[in-house]
Amino acid sequence: MDRNRREIVGYSPSPLPERVIYGFVLFLSSQFTLILSLVWAFIPESWLNSLGLTYWPQKYRAVALPVYLLITIVIGYVLLFGLNLMSTSPLNSIYTITDNYAKNQQQKKYQEDASSTLRDIPTSEVNQMFFFAAKELYVKTKLYED
Amino acid sequence: MEDERSFSDICGGRLALQRRYYSPSCREFCLSCPRLSLRSLTAVTCTVWLAAYGLFTLCENSMILSAAIFITLLGLLGYLHFVKIDQETLLIIDSLGIQMTSSYASGKESTTFIEMGKVKDVVINEAIYMQKVIYYLCILLKDPMEPHGISQVVPVFQSAKPRLDCLIEVYRSCQEILAHQKATSASP
Numbered sequence: 001m002d003r004n005r006r007e008i009v010g011y012s013p014s015p016l017p018e019r020v021i022y023g024f025v026l027f028l029s030s031q032f033t034l035i036l037s038l039v040w041a042f043i044p045e046s047w048l049n050s051l052g053l054t055y056w057p058q059k060y061r062a063v064a065l066p067v068y069l070l071i072t073i074v075i076g077y078v079l080l081f082g083l084n085l086m087s088t089s090p091l092n093s094i095y096t097i098t099d100n101y102a103k104n105q106q107q108k109k110y111q112e113d114a115s116s117t118l119r120d121i122p123t124s125e126v127n128q129m130f131f132f133a134a135k136e137l138y139v140k141t142k143l144y145e146d
Numbered sequence: 147m148e149d150e151r152s153f154s155d156i157c158g159g160r161l162a163l164q165r166r167y168y169s170p171s172c173r174e175f176c177l178s179c180p181r182l183s184l185r186s187l188t189a190v191t192c193t194v195w196l197a198a199y200g201l202f203t204l205c206e207n208s209m210i211l212s213a214a215i216f217i218t219l220l221g222l223l224g225y226l227h228f229v230k231i232d233q234e235t236l237l238i239i240d241s242l243g244i245q246m247t248s249s250y251a252s253g254k255e256s257t258t259f260i261e262m263g264k265v266k267d268v269v270i271n272e273a274i275y276m277q278k279v280i281y282y283l284c285i286l287l288k289d290p291m292e293p294h295g296i297s298q299v300v301p302v303f304q305s306a307k308p309r310l311d312c313l314i315e316v317y318r319s320c321q322e323i324l325a326h327q328k329a330t331s332a333s334p
Contacts, residue, residue, distance in 0.1 A: 085276075088274050089273070089274075091273055091275060091282060091284075091299075091301045091304070092284075092298075092299050092300065092301050093299065094296060094297075094298070094299055096271055096273045096299065097271065097286065097296055097299055098296060103295070123267075123269045123271065123286075124266075124267045124269055124286075127267075127269045127270055127317070128321070131270060131314050131317050131318065132317075132318060132321055
């Protein structure tokens with residue numbers, strides 16, 4: 001029954017009865033956690049003990065955990081930048097020229113009156129076209145830049 | 147036949163390209179990098195000595211000052227001998243191969259030779275370098291296993307890093323020689 005409906009509806013983000021229930025449960029639990037953590041952080045130890053609730057984490061955590069979270073976010077910025085720098089290929093790497101997809105691409109047959117298919121052209125041919133053959137074109141664009 | 151022109155590198159410094167045309171099958175390109183400027187040398191020396199003086203006022207130990215002088219001297223000598231490249235040369239000989247020479251500021255020279263049988267092509271490639279995208283000239287080496295494959299990429303003029311106009315000049319001359327070489331090797 002469920003799979004039938006999924007096949008009809010598809011994987012769309014529209015509201016469904018199950019999603020309504022999930023959302024409401026999430027909303028209630030997040031509000032409860034917020035109120036509970038505020039109560040734990042602000043109300044003195046003695047009042048909570050007099051109510052009978054004695055087994056709490058240290059109040060130090062109420063300050064420490066938000067600080068941990070903020071520092072993690074700041075380090076995340078630095079880490080992301082560092083990861084980007086590390087994953088950039090060096091200048092002498094083969095991956096600046098080609099990769100597995102370009103090596104294993106299939107050649108499609110030439111069809112009359114059809115636009116050419118998209119494929120990876122080897123660097124040598126591209127270089128010949130840009131820098132060797134089209135000298136006048138480059139000189140003209142250089143003049144326009146100046 | 148000798149020819150000299152001035153270009154600029156990717157940071158804006160001046161480069162001088164000297165082209166020597168020995169014969170239709172042998173050419174040499176010599177790129178001279180900008181020299182070590184007095185301004186940067188005094189700036190580095192002043193910062194190191196000021197930092198040492200600051201440490202001295204904290205510790206009251208005069209060894210720090212003499213250590214700073216030694217560090218500056220040794221650092222300068224090491225930089226000139228291992229890091230600062232004065233001139234980079236690319237020599238192409240048709241039937242023999244390609245030779246790259248880097249001469250350092252202290253006089254040291256380091257040479258790399260690639261024989262023509264291994265060279266597939268000389269191309270201008272674009273890649274990401276730090277925060278920029280730069281053009282650089284590189285030699286593609288053949289793969290012994292695959293006829294149309296590339297086994298290695300050897301960038302040239304790595305410390306001079308000229309801009310595209312200089313690279314196009316070198317590229318054109320190299321392609322003329324490589325075409326000449328392919329024609330002569332294919333004929334018999």
